[in-house]
Amino acid sequence: MSDYIVEPKSRKELRCLANALRKHLGLENERWIPIVELLDVFAEIFDDFNYEIVQDNALPKGVHAETDIRSGNIFIKESVYERACDGKGRDRMTIAHEIAHYFMLCFCGFKLQRAFNAKEVPPYMDPEWQAKCFAGEFMAAYHLTEGMSPAEIARFCGISRDAAVYQFKHREQKSENTFGNKKCLTNWLRQFAKHLSSDASILLSGINIMPHPKNYFKRLSK
Numbered sequence: 001m002s003d004y005i006v007e008p009k010s011r012k013e014l015r016c017l018a019n020a021l022r023k024h025l026g027l028e029n030e031r032w033i034p035i036v037e038l039l040d041v042f043a044e045i046f047d048d049f050n051y052e053i054v055q056d057n058a059l060p061k062g063v064h065a066e067t068d069i070r071s072g073n074i075f076i077k078e079s080v081y082e083r084a085c086d087g088k089g090r091d092r093m094t095i096a097h098e099i100a101h102y103f104m105l106c107f108c109g110f111k112l113q114r115a116f117n118a119k120e121v122p123p124y125m126d127p128e129w130q131a132k133c134f135a136g137e138f139m140a141a142y143h144l145t146e147g148m149s150p151a152e153i154a155r156f157c158g159i160s161r162d163a164a165v166y167q168f169k170h171r172e173q174k175s176e177n178t179f180g181n182k183k184c185l186t187n188w189l190r191q192f193a194k195h196l197s198s199d200a201s202i203l204l205s206g207i208n209i210m211p212h213p214k215n216y217f218k219r220l221s222k
C-alpha cells in the first residue's frame with residue numbers, strides 16, 4: 001500500500017486518458033507500443049522529463065525502476081532496460097508503469113497527498129493502482145484487443161502473461177467512447193493547462209497547445 005493518496009480516477013477515465021495519449025502520439029492503432037523509444041520521445045516533448053539507465057545495484061532489490069515525481073526523473077535498472085529493448089513483456093511494462101507515474105503526476109498534475117490512514121485507501125486513489133491501470137490500458141488498448149485471449153494480448157501487445165490476464169479480466173468496464181470523447185479531452189486539456197499555468201484562460205486555446213510529436217517515431221527508428 002502506498003503512503004500517498006491521489007485524486008480519484010476510475011479505470012474508465014484512465015482508459016480514456018491512455019487513449020488520448022496514444023492518439024496524441026499517433027499510436028492509436030498500434031498494438032505494440034514502442035515503449036523504449038517512447039522514453040526518448042517523452043524527453044523531447046516534455047521539458048521536465050528525464051530518464052537514466054542506472055546500474056542494477058543503484059536501486060534496491062525488488063525495485064526495477066523508480067520515478068522521482070519532484071524532478072520528473074525516471075531511473076531504470078540496466079538489466080530491465082536491456083530486456084525491455086529485447087521485447088520482454090514484464091520489463092516493457094515496468095517502463096510503462098514509470099511513464100504512467102510521470103505522465104499522471106508530473107504532467108497531468110493529479111493531486112497527491114500523504115495518506116494518514118493508508119489502510120483505508122481505496123484502489124482508485126492509490127497512485128500504484130492508477131499507474132498499473134494506466135500502463136495496462138496504454139500498452140494493451142481496449143479497442144485493439146477485442147476478442148483476444150490473454151495469450152494473444154501478451155504476444156501482440158508485448159506485455160507479460162500476468163499483465164495480459166489482468167487486462168483481459170478488466171475489459172468489462174467499457175469506455176463510453178474510446179476516442180474523441182470531448183469531455184475526456186477537455187478534462188485532459190484542463191489537467192495539461194493546470195500544469196502549464198495556473199491561469200484558467202489558457203484552457204480556451206484548445207488542443208493545439210499540446211506540443212505535437214509528429215514523426216518522432218519515424219525519426220527514431222532510422
Ligand SMILES: [Zn+2]
Pocket residue numbers: 097101127128131
Ligand atoms: Zn509505481
